[in-house]
Amino acid sequence: MFGIRIVFSLLFFTFILDQVDVLENGLARTPPMGWMSWGYYMCGVECEKGNDKCLNEKLIMSVADTFYEQGYQEAGFEYIIIDDCWAERHRSKRGQLIPDKKRFPRGMKFLAEYIHARGLKFGMYTNIASITCMKFPGSKGYFEVDAKTFAEWDIDYLKVDGCFVTENYLKTAYISLGKSLNETGRPIVYSCSWPYYIKFVHDNEPDVGKVAKYCNLWRNYHDVVMSWTSIMGVIHFYVENYEKIAPYHGPGRWNDPDMLIFGTGALSNGQTRVHIAVYAMWSAPLLLSCDMNKITPYERKLLLNLNLMAIGQDKLGIMAKPYMTDGDVIIFVKPHQPLKGNAYPAFSFAYVNLDIFERDIYFSPKIYGLNNTDPYTILNVFTGVYIRNMTAFESMNIKIPGHDVVLYTFYPL
Ligand code: GLA
Numbered sequence: 001m002f003g004i005r006i007v008f009s010l011l012f013f014t015f016i017l018d019q020v021d022v023l024e025n026g027l028a029r030t031p032p033m034g035w036m037s038w039g040y041y042m043c044g045v046e047c048e049k050g051n052d053k054c055l056n057e058k059l060i061m062s063v064a065d066t067f068y069e070q071g072y073q074e075a076g077f078e079y080i081i082i083d084d085c086w087a088e089r090h091r092s093k094r095g096q097l098i099p100d101k102k103r104f105p106r107g108m109k110f111l112a113e114y115i116h117a118r119g120l121k122f123g124m125y126t127n128i129a130s131i132t133c134m135k136f137p138g139s140k141g142y143f144e145v146d147a148k149t150f151a152e153w154d155i156d157y158l159k160v161d162g163c164f165v166t167e168n169y170l171k172t173a174y175i176s177l178g179k180s181l182n183e184t185g186r187p188i189v190y191s192c193s194w195p196y197y198i199k200f201v202h203d204n205e206p207d208v209g210k211v212a213k214y215c216n217l218w219r220n221y222h223d224v225v226m227s228w229t230s231i232m233g234v235i236h237f238y239v240e241n242y243e244k245i246a247p248y249h250g251p252g253r254w255n256d257p258d259m260l261i262f263g264t265g266a267l268s269n270g271q272t273r274v275h276i277a278v279y280a281m282w283s284a285p286l287l288l289s290c291d292m293n294k295i296t297p298y299e300r301k302l303l304l305n306l307n308l309m310a311i312g313q314d315k316l317g318i319m320a321k322p323y324m325t326d327g328d329v330i331i332f333v334k335p336h337q338p339l340k341g342n343a344y345p346a347f348s349f350a351y352v353n354l355d356i357f358e359r360d361i362y363f364s365p366k367i368y369g370l371n372n373t374d375p376y377t378i379l380n381v382f383t384g385v386y387i388r389n390m391t392a393f394e395s396m397n398i399k400i401p402g403h404d405v406v407l408y409t410f411y412p413l
Helices: 002-019 057-069 107-117 143-152 167-183 194-200 209-216 228-238 243-246 269-284 297-303 306-312
Strands: 033-036 079-081 121-127 157-161 189-192 217-219 252-255 286-287 322-323 329-342 343-352 358-365 376-380 383-390 396-400 404-412
Touching: 002 329, 033 057, 033 121, 057 079, 057 107, 079 157, 107 121, 121 143, 143 167, 157 167, 167 189, 167 194, 167 209, 189 376, 194 209, 209 217, 209 243, 228 243, 228 269, 243 252, 243 322, 269 286, 269 297, 269 306, 269 329, 269 343, 269 404, 286 297, 297 329, 306 404, 329 358, 329 404, 343 358, 396 404
Parallel strands: 033 079, 033 286, 079 121, 121 157, 157 189, 189 217, 217 252
Antiparallel strands: 322 329, 329 343, 343 404, 358 396, 376 383, 376 404
């Protein structure tokens, strides 16, 4: 009974939030997946010979080719997003932003066409202030002009940063830039950094519910950097703030823990599994940021694991709930599709060991809301092996190596 109630209240909650308080652009019904330049290429303006961190049209086209040719697109990777440092230092005489003439000689509409021709989507970046975080022209005073320019360039996604402005300005500016985007009539996913700046720059509690009314996704926490410590920081932040942010998370409105750090050599295989498992369990946006040629065969296998991606792209979009156990094991629990008979959802469990030593846990599914009276069949998501059938009332022991995760999906039979 308790289980049924949990599941129905979750589903009901999702349904209610779908009816009210949601940005009415119909976009990002599942969390965006793709690639974004910042994490690895940062402000790659120096493209002289031999510099492998050059942000230019060739790079963007090569990411589109890789997505198209190497199976990423079929796995759901779709958006290719140029972050900061793409523009000329001055606007045109008519006040428009101009792409850097050397690095983007054919302009952004050309890139949009190139990306769209491969069935992919194109994203760009601006800041809500007069300059961007890296001091390129920003959109303050130009919301309508810039929204029109971006729409003319056929972009599908806009990341809007929040450096260098006051808290009061943040509260109104994101709403009016979103309105200007909507008025263009072009469907553009709206990614905001608003709550991050409220919390970490202005030292206040963000109203995530309000942000969710106006933005499709939003950053809550610091920029990810290429290290395990950074990923642990993200996990701890989201675990500690789960109750505050999870209710606003769902189709069309996503908490964004920032990019994946695949392809950077920063993580062991076990840490890489933790990173991707937790992000999928959260229904977080999955945005790579790396030289796509540096993704290892094992990382690629994870990114193209359709059982894993299906957890992240589940249509219910429920953010997995964390349960702390003794020691450093966190169990993340996520109900998702398929539902048996419209009543019994599948559940995924990520048993994450943040300690360096192997841990053994004793696991009883009934505690976490599993309510099917028939057994479940259990898939080990990383190995692709169905390990056994089991009822919600049985228990099992699970061994989790240090800095690693075991990820099981329980499908109701
Ligand atoms: C901020 C953002 C990053 C990136 C840079 C660009 O730090 O959080 O994701 O967009 O600005 O300057």
